Amino acid sequence: MVVHRNEIHNANTEKLQRIYQKDPPSKSSIFQWKKNFLETGSISGEKRSGSPCTSDFDVEHVRETFLHNPRRSVRSAARELDMPISTVYKVIKKILRLCAYKVQIIQILEPDDRPRRMAFATDMLRRIEDDAEFLKCIMFSDEASFHLSAIVNRHNVCIWGSVNPHEYREAQRDSPKSRYLRNRAESRKPKRFEDYIMVDKIFVADSEEPSS
Numbered sequence: 630m631v632v633h634r635n636e637i638h639n640a641n642t643e644k645l646q647r648i649y650q651k652d653p654p655s656k657s658s659i660f661q662w663k664k665n666f667l668e669t670g671s672i673s674g675e676k677r678s679g680s681p682c683t684s685d686f687d688v689e690h691v692r693e694t695f696l697h698n699p700r701r702s703v704r705s706a707a708r709e710l711d712m713p714i715s716t717v718y719k720v721i722k723k724i725l726r727l728c729a730y731k732v733q734i735i736q737i738l739e740p741d742d743r744p745r746r747m748a749f750a751t752d753m754l755r756r757i758e759d760d761a762e763f764l765k766c767i768m769f770s771d772e773a774s775f776h777l778s779a780i781v782n783r784h785n786v787c788i789w790g791s792v793n794p795h796e797y798r799e800a801q802r803d804s805p806k807s808r809y810l811r812n813r814a815e816s817r818k819p820k821r822f823e824d825y826i827m828v829d830k831i832f833v834a835d836s837e838e839p840s841s
Contacts, residue, residue: 646791652726683720687712691720695727699789721789729787732796 645653654662662672687710694706703721707714721727756763788794 683716683724687716688720688724691717692725695721695725695789700787701789725791727789727791728793729789730793730796731787 642653666672690710691706691712694710695701703718704714707717710717788796
């Protein structure tokens, strides 16, 4: 059995995060502590004059705000606490060590979805076997859908926390939405999905039947 250094590092990092609820010190920080200890006898280094940039009072207010509602945005928290956005962001990232986790959107599977996907996969395999150049005729792209209803948009909703909550939402595939499609052949400006007209080509989407 071969264990790579990255696997050991990741396992140790996850264990430290789980026990202490924060990220482990970086390699550069450890070297800096060693240097401070050898030069001053203390790992804290030289004391700085003046008051700290962020008070304990402000840190506690930010902590309580995101503990009460981890879904709120940094901008709304800064507005409510009457603090600069940069200060709130600094507290949650550098002091509280919180991370922004996205809500995972999964598609609700209907009873006939699996047979349809199997039929599509079988048809594609047949086409590839019949024509070695078939894959070169397919344009691979990506799309982003923004729901117009109250369904969570994973693009702009996040959960602040020290541990990934692994939260997900089931989304109905035919709910009203605005969809944007991007591919390597188009310009940098994204185009709406509805603007595309497919002529004598097969278009495949995860939530739709292949059509020609």
